[in-house]
Amino acid sequence: MNYPVSFHLNGKLIAVQVTAQESLLDVLRHRLGLTGAKEACNEGNCGACTVLLDSLPVYACMVLAVEVDGAAVETVEDMESEELHPLQKAMIDQQGLQCGYCSSGMLVTAQALLAHNSRPNKTQIREALAGNLCRCTGYADIIKAIQVASRARR
Amino acid sequence: MTRKTLLVGKAFPRIEGAVKVTGQCHYLLDMPATADMLYAGLVTSTQPHARLLSIETEEALQQEGVETVLTAHELPGTLGMSLQDRPILAGERVRYVGEPVAVVVAQSPAMARSAASRVRVRYKDLPVVASIADSLAAEAPILHPDLAHYPGADVLSPPDSANVAARFEMKAGDMQTGWARADVILEQTYRSSVRHHAALEPHGAIARQNGDGSIMLWCSTNAPYTLRSEIAQALNIPPDRLRVRGLCVGGGAGAKNHTCIEVLVVAAAMHQPEHFIMLSLDQKQEFTSTFVRPALVARLKMGVSREGEITALQASYQWDVGASADACLETVWASAYTGTGPYRIPHVDIRSAGIYTNHTPASPMRGNDVAEIHWAIEQHIDQMAAAIKMDPVMFRLQNIVKGGDMLALGEAMHATGLDQCLQSVVEAVDWQEKPLSRTTSARGKGLAIFWSPTTLAPKHSVEASARLDPGGCSIAIDAEDAGTGLHTFVAQLAATELGVPLSWVHIDAVDTASALYHPQPKATAELCSIGNAVLAAVRQLKQQLLAFVAEAWQESANHIDVIDGVVISHATERQQALDEVLSTGIDTDAGRRPAPMLETRGQSTPSPLFPRHDDSLSAILHFCAGAVAAEVEVDRISGEIRVLQLAAALDVGHAINPDLVLSQIKGGTMQGLGSALWEALIYREGMPLNPNLHHYSIATFADLPAQLYTHIVEVPQDGGPYGARSLGADVPVMVAPAIANAIYNAVAVRINDLPITSERVWTKLIKLTNPLR
Numbered sequence: 001m002n003y004p005v006s007f008h009l010n011g012k013l014i015a016v017q018v019t020a021q022e023s024l025l026d027v028l029r030h031r032l033g034l035t036g037a038k039e040a041c042n043e044g045n046c047g048a049c050t051v052l053l054d055s056l057p058v059y060a061c062m063v064l065a066v067e068v069d070g071a072a073v074e075t076v077e078d079m080e081s082e083e084l085h086p087l088q089k090a091m092i093d094q095q096g097l098q099c100g101y102c103s104s105g106m107l108v109t110a111q112a113l114l115a116h117n118s119r120p121n122k123t124q125i126r127e128a129l130a131g132n133l134c135r136c137t138g139y140a141d142i143i144k145a146i147q148v149a150s151r152a153r154r
Numbered sequence: 155m156t157r158k159t160l161l162v163g164k165a166f167p168r169i170e171g172a173v174k175v176t177g178q179c180h181y182l183l184d185m186p187a188t189a190d191m192l193y194a195g196l197v198t199s200t201q202p203h204a205r206l207l208s209i210e211t212e213e214a215l216q217q218e219g220v221e222t223v224l225t226a227h228e229l230p231g232t233l234g235m236s237l238q239d240r241p242i243l244a245g246e247r248v249r250y251v252g253e254p255v256a257v258v259v260a261q262s263p264a265m266a267r268s269a270a271s272r273v274r275v276r277y278k279d280l281p282v283v284a285s286i287a288d289s290l291a292a293e294a295p296i297l298h299p300d301l302a303h304y305p306g307a308d309v310l311s312p313p314d315s316a317n318v319a320a321r322f323e324m325k326a327g328d329m330q331t332g333w334a335r336a337d338v339i340l341e342q343t344y345r346s347s348v349r350h351h352a353a354l355e356p357h358g359a360i361a362r363q364n365g366d367g368s369i370m371l372w373c374s375t376n377a378p379y380t381l382r383s384e385i386a387q388a389l390n391i392p393p394d395r396l397r398v399r400g401l402c403v404g405g406g407a408g409a410k411n412h413t414c415i416e417v418l419v420v421a422a423a424m425h426q427p428e429h430f431i432m433l434s435l436d437q438k439q440e441f442t443s444t445f446v447r448p449a450l451v452a453r454l455k456m457g458v459s460r461e462g463e464i465t466a467l468q469a470s471y472q473w474d475v476g477a478s479a480d481a482c483l484e485t486v487w488a489s490a491y492t493g494t495g496p497y498r499i500p501h502v503d504i505r506s507a508g509i510y511t512n513h514t515p516a517s518p519m520r521g522n523d524v525a526e527i528h529w530a531i532e533q534h535i536d537q538m539a540a541a542i543k544m545d546p547v548m549f550r551l552q553n554i555v556k557g558g559d560m561l562a563l564g565e566a567m568h569a570t571g572l573d574q575c576l577q578s579v580v581e582a583v584d585w586q587e588k589p590l591s592r593t594t595s596a597r598g599k600g601l602a603i604f605w606s607p608t609t610l611a612p613k614h615s616v617e618a619s620a621r622l623d624p625g626g627c628s629i630a631i632d633a634e635d636a637g638t639g640l641h642t643f644v645a646q647l648a649a650t651e652l653g654v655p656l657s658w659v660h661i662d663a664v665d666t667a668s669a670l671y672h673p674q675p676k677a678t679a680e681l682c683s684i685g686n687a688v689l690a691a692v693r694q695l696k697q698q699l700l701a702f703v704a705e706a707w708q709e710s711a712n713h714i715d716v717i718d719g720v721v722i723s724h725a726t727e728r729q730q731a732l733d734e735v736l737s738t739g740i741d742t743d744a745g746r747r748p749a750p751m752l753e754t755r756g757q758s759t760p761s762p763l764f765p766r767h768d769d770s771l772s773a774i775l776h777f778c779a780g781a782v783a784a785e786v787e788v789d790r791i792s793g794e795i796r797v798l799q800l801a802a803a804l805d806v807g808h809a810i811n812p813d814l815v816l817s818q819i820k821g822g823t824m825q826g827l828g829s830a831l832w833e834a835l836i837y838r839e840g841m842p843l844n845p846n847l848h849h850y851s852i853a854t855f856a857d858l859p860a861q862l863y864t865h866i867v868e869v870p871q872d873g874g875p876y877g878a879r880s881l882g883a884d885v886p887v888m889v890a891p892a893i894a895n896a897i898y899n900a901v902a903v904r905i906n907d908l909p910i911t912s913e914r915v916w917t918k919l920i921k922l923t924n925p926l927r
Contacts, residue, residue, distance in 0.1 A: 003474065006875030017653055029184075030187065031187070034177075035177065035179070035180075035183075035184035036176070036178070038178025038181070038354075038355070039183050039405070039434075040175075040354045040355060040356065040404075041437045041846065041847050042353075042436060042437065043437050043846060043847075043848065044848075045437070045846060045847035045848045046354055046847050047272035047287070049352055051259055051420075065327070075177070076177040077176070077177055079176070080176055084172065084175065084176070088172075088175040088176065089176050091171075091267075092167045092168070092172065092175055093167055095168075095813050095814065095816070095817040097168075097171065097174055097175065097512075097637075097751075098168075098405075098638070098639070098817065098818075098821060099353070099354070099355070099403060099404050099405040099406075099637030100170070100174030100175075100179050100402065100404065100637065101181065101353075101354040101355045101404030102354055103174050103175055103177075104177045107175060107690075119814075125855075126855040126856060126858065127856075129855050130854055130855045131853060131857050132650075132855070133353055133354065133406050133847065133852060134354075135352055135353055135407070135825070135852060136405055136637045136683075136821045137817060137820065137821045137822060137824075137853075138820040138823060138824030138853070138862070139822060139823040139855050139858050140820050140824075140858060140862050141817060142855075143855075143858075
């Protein structure tokens with residue numbers, strides 16, 4: 001059985017029919033073709049699929065699509081406008097990525113952090129991003145990238 | 155005369171950075187579904203060791219949307235490039251939990267999953283071989299009774315026990331002399347756990363058999379050519395019929411160098427021609443149905459003289475290769491040939507063995523698993539130094555292998571900056587400064603050094619191609635960049651050689667139809683062998699370009715060069731932008747003349763390869779070397795460990811891109827921290843207990859030490875591109891023994907089993923304070 005769901009996705013109101021067991025991640029990737037949020041563990045362990053739900057970071061694999069009716073969802077696709085977002089630029093310049101599979105989730109979580117705290121210190125960054133795993137970089141350069149971006153935004 | 159714009163040795167952001175940070179990088183799962191796409195679902199073994207009594211597929215086949223179910227009946231055969239000991243699908247018995255038993259093909263992923271759960275498999279349990287000790291016991295069940303008849307078995311040393319898949323040995327000098335010259339002899343056993351690569355992107359594949367019988371395969375692998383060879387051999391089809399396309403790889407760490415489930419998708423595509431077939435693994439399957447890193451039991455006996463000379467080493471390295479050894483043979487091999495660690499030891503007797511158990515098959519993880527060897531050696535070295543009351547730094551400096559030293563494997567060592575690496579980390583952690591300790595907690599410092607072989611299949615060359623057209627310079631190599639920076643390194647080499655800006659160079663996605671051939675691409679050999687092949691291809695390309703310009707301008711090619719993307723004659727100072735030459739033609743005295751499209755191929759046949767007497771499996775190109783120092787704080791009551799600082803230094807020969815090299819070292823150090831303290835795939839009687847990223851802990855943001863120091867040492871490598879060595883695989887190697895040595899320094903307990911859990915420390919602390927417990 002399908003349920004109608006409508007929500008703001010990256011600023012645009014969209015309506016979509018979903019099944020009861022479909023996750024937000026399934027809908028974004030398979031019904032709407034937005035593959036920026038990555039599918040990895042699908043069990044809420046890694047953070048690669050993180051998106052913003054009403055401005056807060058959530059694991060899209062752990063949110064049922066029917067739950068987002070009426071909400072605002074933002075994905076990594078919404079970050080760049082004319083040019084790369086300062087966070088995206090800093091992630092590249094500071095070597096905050098290697099294989100790139102965690103990057104979308106990292107960036108979205110970092111974006112939510114900066115929205116609430118424009119100059120986070122290292123500890124605050126570590127706490128805010130503790131739910132996002134990265135197997136390649138060892139995290140230090142991601143922290144550096146977020147700090148560089150927070151300075152660039154001012 | 156030539157002035158090169160040197161883009162090598164400079165920091166550039168990785169060339170694919172922008173597509174990765176915008177989410178536009180296409181990994182396997184990002185490929186769009188097609189209307190006729192079918193989905194594969196796996197039926198995997200729930201038992202570690204059992205006879206397969208029956209596989210009932212009728213109920214699954216009656217489910218809505220189910221197209222077919224394949225079992226070993228439809229799909230017999232085995233996998234393996236060196237030793238064919240891995241069934242494509244389990245036939246008469248299963249040998250590990252997670253072993254593929256059947257493949258369901260259905261119209262949606264949900265239908266495939268649902269149908270897979272309705273395939274009834276009946277097992278008759280057999281005794282489980284749960285460990286190396288179990289496997290070597292006299293009455294142990296024999297896991298591969300037909301081993302001697304498997305293709306490839308004749309090349310390996312004859313097993314000395316039924317469950318030994320392969321063994322190697324390296325001997326030098328005379329052990330009796332070595333023991334006689336020793337004043338102290340120490341014997342100890344060290345162990346490590348099974349681990350998992352835990353790359354974030356799961357394994358997956360999409361395949362399609364076209365109307366003409368040709369087959370396409372897209373999958374997440376660093377090594378498309380290896381997969382093509384393995385799959386073609388297993389399915390008995392000509393390799394040319396299978397075209398493997400590379401994609402962005404979301405991490406591999408060694409788990410994506412060989413086929414595991416990809417072969418099943420190709421086989422399914424052959425049964426359902428003209429349909430795309432897709433398979434993506436869930437988390438549990440990713441942990442149990444792909445590969446793991448092998449566990450090791452290392453027994454070391456080392457002799458040392460009072461003057462601080464290591465006189466002899468006897469070592470046994472027994473690897474738990476799981477249910478099949480093929481993907482892991484090189485680890486077993488490498489541990490014999492490099493099992494001395496980076497030390498000059500005159501009398502050596504090393505034996506290594508790959509031993510079957512009822513665990514998931516093992517494969518290398520970030521290099522040839524020298525990590526476990528150093529886990530043993532580097533703790534042993536500290537104890538030897540203590541036994542003769544020598545400072546561990548001095549003891550290492552006195553015994554490390556230097557350029558020109560004869561190695562036990564019969565070849566001379568090349569120069570490395572190992573001593574500089576050691577000095578660097580010693581300074582970084584203020585080695586001489588004794589750490590503070592309190593009553594409830596104690597701090598300590600420890601270090602470890604390492605060497606790690608870069609290996610390649612012997613007698614094979616590596617190819618690359620280069621193409622110059624109005625779009626720029628395109629390079630085709632045979633491996634994907636799983637995040638190591640390979641593509642950026644290659645682009646820097648090509649741009650430097652050609653004399654163009656970095657942005658002109660593009661790296662093509664791997665396509666095996668381009669007919670490059672690389673027998674066994676390995677992450678550890680990527681940069682060196684591929685880099686040299688790229689340099690050779692681009693040099694030829696440039697020669698052809700210069701010859702074309704010379705002819706057009708009626709000058710000698712010797713006077714012409716390309717600098718910063720401009721073709722220039724040093725004789726006449728005539729010049730023209732290269733992109734203009736390529737797009738609209740070259741200006742000649744008789745007007746514009748179109749430029750031809752230029753395409754060249756380059757080869758590198760790496761040398762020297764050693765050991766030269768043994769060309770059956772692999773050869774060593776050179777050794778990467780480095781050092782790690784750690785400072786820890788240990789709670790005397792609970793055994794809790796806090797890593798306060800980590801310092802890592804690596805000799806990479808020449809850092810083609812220092813930022814990317816440092817990124818590799820940092821990432822490797824943190825992966826090493828995880829494997830030192832937490833990472834273990836726990837099996838109980840063959841049952842995996844924690845096959846997911848929730849219960850299998852890798853390092854997180856919270857675990858970053860307050861101080862993380864990384865340093866590059868550059869002692870150029872003969873034969874490496876611009877003197878570079880390969881790296882990336884190597885850094886995690888030294889972290890665990892450095893931490894173990896620091897813990898001993900802090901609280902005087904020695905942990906021989908990896909990972910170093912707080913519980914293990916606590917258990918030993920208790921014994922220290924109350925020996926009766």
